[in-house]
Amino acid sequence: MGTDKTDRAQPRGGPFRQRRGWRTVDIVVAAVIGVAVGVVFWIWGVVWEATAPLFIAFPPAQAVLYGIWLLPGVLGGLVIRRPGAAVLTSIAASSVSALLGSQWGITVVLDGFFQGLLPELVFLAFLYRRWGVVVSVLAAAAAGLFPAVRDNIVHYAAWPLHFQVVYGVIVVASAAGIAGVGARLLTTALARAGALAPFPSARG
Amino acid sequence: MAGRDTAAADPMTPDVPRRAGSRYWLAGLNPAAKLLAALVLALGLVPAVDAVTGGTVLVGVLLLLPFSGIDRRTLLVLGGPFLLMGLSSGLVNHLYGEHGLEGAVGVAVRLLAIALPGAVAAVSSDPTETADGLVQRLKVPERPAMGVLAALRLVPMLADQWRTVTLARRARGLEAGRHPLRAVSLFFSRLFALLVRAVRTGTLMATAMDARGFGTGPRTHARHSRWRAADTLLVVGAVLLLAAAYTLSARLGTLVLLFG
Amino acid sequence: MADHDRPGARIELSGWGWRHAGRESPALRGVDLVVEPGERVLLLGPSGAGKSTLLHALAGLTGEEGALTGDEEGVLLVDGRPPRRGRGTAGLVGQDPEAQLVMARAGDDVAFGPENLGVDPAQIWPRVTEALADVGFPYGLRHPTAALSGGEKQRLAIAGVLAMRPRLLLLDEPTANLDPAGAALVREVLARLPARTGATMVLVEHRVADVVDLVDRVVVLEPGGGVVADGDPRTVFADHGRALAEQGVWVPGHDPAPRPDPAPGGEVLLEASGVALRTPRGAGTRAAPPRTVLEGVDAGVRAGTATALTGPNGAGKSTLLTALAGLSRPYRGAVLPAGPLARADRRPLARWPARRLVRHVGTVFQHAEDQFVTGTVRDELRFAPRRAGAGETETEARVDELLERLGLTRLADVHPYTLSGGEKRRLSVATALSSGPSHAPDVLVLDEPTFGQDTRTWTELVELLGALRSQGCAIVLATHDDLLLRHLADDRVHVAGGRALVESPALVRGGFRGRP
Numbered sequence: 001m002g003t004d005k006t007d008r009a010q011p012r013g014g015p016f017r018q019r020r021g022w023r024t025v026d027i028v029v030a031a032v033i034g035v036a037v038g039v040v041f042w043i044w045g046v047v048w049e050a051t052a053p054l055f056i057a058f059p060p061a062q063a064v065l066y067g068i069w070l071l072p073g074v075l076g077g078l079v080i081r082r083p084g085a086a087v088l089t090s091i092a093a094s095s096v097s098a099l100l101g102s103q104w105g106i107t108v109v110l111d112g113f114f115q116g117l118l119p120e121l122v123f124l125a126f127l128y129r130r131w132g133v134v135v136s137v138l139a140a141a142a143a144g145l146f147p148a149v150r151d152n153i154v155h156y157a158a159w160p161l162h163f164q165v166v167y168g169v170i171v172v173a174s175a176a177g178i179a180g181v182g183a184r185l186l187t188t189a190l191a192r193a194g195a196l197a198p199f200p201s202a203r204g
Numbered sequence: 205m206a207g208r209d210t211a212a213a214d215p216m217t218p219d220v221p222r223r224a225g226s227r228y229w230l231a232g233l234n235p236a237a238k239l240l241a242a243l244v245l246a247l248g249l250v251p252a253v254d255a256v257t258g259g260t261v262l263v264g265v266l267l268l269l270p271f272s273g274i275d276r277r278t279l280l281v282l283g284g285p286f287l288l289m290g291l292s293s294g295l296v297n298h299l300y301g302e303h304g305l306e307g308a309v310g311v312a313v314r315l316l317a318i319a320l321p322g323a324v325a326a327v328s329s330d331p332t333e334t335a336d337g338l339v340q341r342l343k344v345p346e347r348p349a350m351g352v353l354a355a356l357r358l359v360p361m362l363a364d365q366w367r368t369v370t371l372a373r374r375a376r377g378l379e380a381g382r383h384p385l386r387a388v389s390l391f392f393s394r395l396f397a398l399l400v401r402a403v404r405t406g407t408l409m410a411t412a413m414d415a416r417g418f419g420t421g422p423r424t425h426a427r428h429s430r431w432r433a434a435d436t437l438l439v440v441g442a443v444l445l446l447a448a449a450y451t452l453s454a455r456l457g458t459l460v461l462l463f464g
Numbered sequence: 465m466a467d468h469d470r471p472g473a474r475i476e477l478s479g480w481g482w483r484h485a486g487r488e489s490p491a492l493r494g495v496d497l498v499v500e501p502g503e504r505v506l507l508l509g510p511s512g513a514g515k516s517t518l519l520h521a522l523a524g525l526t527g528e529e530g531a532l533t534g535d536e537e538g539v540l541l542v543d544g545r546p547p548r549r550g551r552g553t554a555g556l557v558g559q560d561p562e563a564q565l566v567m568a569r570a571g572d573d574v575a576f577g578p579e580n581l582g583v584d585p586a587q588i589w590p591r592v593t594e595a596l597a598d599v600g601f602p603y604g605l606r607h608p609t610a611a612l613s614g615g616e617k618q619r620l621a622i623a624g625v626l627a628m629r630p631r632l633l634l635l636d637e638p639t640a641n642l643d644p645a646g647a648a649l650v651r652e653v654l655a656r657l658p659a660r661t662g663a664t665m666v667l668v669e670h671r672v673a674d675v676v677d678l679v680d681r682v683v684v685l686e687p688g689g690g691v692v693a694d695g696d697p698r699t700v701f702a703d704h705g706r707a708l709a710e711q712g713v714w715v716p717g718h719d720p721a722p723r724p725d726p727a728p729g730g731e732v733l734l735e736a737s738g739v740a741l742r743t744p745r746g747a748g749t750r751a752a753p754p755r756t757v758l759e760g761v762d763a764g765v766r767a768g769t770a771t772a773l774t775g776p777n778g779a780g781k782s783t784l785l786t787a788l789a790g791l792s793r794p795y796r797g798a799v800l801p802a803g804p805l806a807r808a809d810r811r812p813l814a815r816w817p818a819r820r821l822v823r824h825v826g827t828v829f830q831h832a833e834d835q836f837v838t839g840t841v842r843d844e845l846r847f848a849p850r851r852a853g854a855g856e857t858e859t860e861a862r863v864d865e866l867l868e869r870l871g872l873t874r875l876a877d878v879h880p881y882t883l884s885g886g887e888k889r890r891l892s893v894a895t896a897l898s899s900g901p902s903h904a905p906d907v908l909v910l911d912e913p914t915f916g917q918d919t920r921t922w923t924e925l926v927e928l929l930g931a932l933r934s935q936g937c938a939i940v941l942a943t944h945d946d947l948l949l950r951h952l953a954d955d956r957v958h959v960a961g962g963r964a965l966v967e968s969p970a971l972v973r974g975g976f977r978g979r980p
Contacts, residue, residue, distance in 0.1 A: 357565065
């Protein structure tokens, strides 16, 4: 199979010519990927809350695992490869929390929007042409900027600045490591499993 | 349904409020209005980190709870994590913060005040009606909104699937035990299996939606999302509550601004 | 409306062919076919013959805008025009009930199609109620679609298509993913449709006997080719029945006749005592709390015996199966190892570490994909022996043997997810076998193993299970398949109404009570 390791969407020839609008399959699969990850998050959210006391010694350390929450936007972008896919996937993932019940309710959708918009901007900066691990890691790090700032403002407003900075750096690094590398590996695995046939990402 | 005029022929508009009176007042409002009101309060509270501003909003929203139609079970299920979040935030900010107990309480109360309106809005709204409100009233793009709504229908199936995938790993002799690294790799392996299923189902669902003519032209709406005076009142009320909170804490001299 | 003047669409194909994107050879080629308005046609052919593709093309779902991409040749016309979705001419119902519905409430779902076609809102709800009445939907407009059974979901999906008032009704194996009761619900609807609508109907279905009375014409397609037989059902089956059966199609009067090795019987290996099972906790604050589905289950599983769990869907068969396999913990009571199995570990099965469990109890899930953990067929089979600490040469020898035995040798380097349905099933059985010490675990647990199999893979599977049983392996399976029960089941446990009733005289004599 794919010996060609290029991570560019080939714009010429074949069924994957640059198309105009979104197909239904692009919209629905982006949404379903988001919802699937959202369901896992919701189940995991319970674990997350439960482990909080463990990190009481140095709370920023909990941020090490934070990256996992930023997966949906990056993954949606890498799989669907269309402008807006990262935002849509991320919103879908956060809607699950609003639906299933979270203490944040409907405002999580706003978080989802920003956590999708930031990686979207990275994909845009590469003109939706490059989808390799570097872009994926950059997109995830960008997504991590949002919670890095948001949490410090909303959760930890009384912390000293150096705590806030350390927290922010760990969140962004964790996003890059877990969501960036994770999303890239998952996309490759999905393509190899033949699940991405309707998308340009089917080539890996 | 026979005998009603065409405007009232939509049988899917919520029928709760008329029958159940004021207890379901909030449930009968347009979800788009609830979303707007929640966003006004959540964003409006970000600059103020004192207990009085946040507390005023918190009390204002709590007063609305008896009219939200939320049942006791939901209240208990959501209330626990909600209070825990407030407590842990207060504790963490007290232990490592620079503003003492008062500062920590302020942050915790504000956190709850930011979260509560959204939580109440979510619990008192039906997803379908929320999508209708967003599309018809707030002009959110329709196809993605319908896509997310359709995908949300798969939540129970995907939750079951996650459970099955977990059992299937045990059937193959895979278990994390106490190794954190193994736990992470197992997590991604399960997530992968879930995603394959999700993408497959999504592709089939897209075909089913295409087969029903989705996205071929302008849609009509079988359900009409109404915006009543009460909806405007709710959004205006949210703005007024926020203004009242700021005025009160400024008058009392307790107002603390985030970067102040 | 114009629809009522001319209720059925006319289909015309000449020299039509289709090649899937990325495939070398065409799925179909040179199809010449005319279907007159109002005809009801059954499309038949072995798997891979492109039947489903043809239906999608008729619905206008192929091409750049759709999920199905590939190269088309020849002419395909519906009412003299190339089909295009969104005209409301054709309505298609697929096979997976989970994926057919769009909305959370029944009424909204049926209204979805008319909304997309831009039907005047005032006319939508009358259409919806009419369509629901046409399919005999027993619940109200606000009924949650999540609470429907598979058969009811498919009924609703058909109503959703009818509300669009199509003149061509396309059904792609609408009963393939349903249990017998659900399939009966759908067949009942299909039987009454001609009287309700004059639409032309094209149906694809594997279990021919179930639908042959509903059609007046059968068309047989050949993989990579075109129409090889066409006529009324009786003639086609008389002339081509045997050939179709040999290609794997379930043809009436041509049921497969496997010859599994006889059951030697043996000691009791697993004992369920006082087991009560609950449904898992649903996700979300709105989910229903767990409910007890089975109580007071006392049953045994014997070596060299096939034990079948039967009963309606939702009665707790699958939950009982995962408990018997040691994968989930019963709510009360325990599944205990007995006889030789107790020598490995005396604790309840649910408390065994996964590594030990997998050496003694193999499980095959209904969706084979759920249990694949590597990227190639060969790695999938290497996985268990490697983890058990087997050496390189020993592992390879064992893997080669299993590949050979299950006919997977030429697929050794393929990704497991890209296999066909029958191959996936064989691989999932092989992975369970690969983990046991003597190339088979003591107990093999299977959930609906014959689901969706054609007659060839069905026969292979029954004979394989028979062979394992004759080696002393205990086979436990949950199934709706009467033919499988007839050919393989020795002991039966009927799961229904909150109880599991042991229906085997041998077991009762052996000291196990079924509670009535």
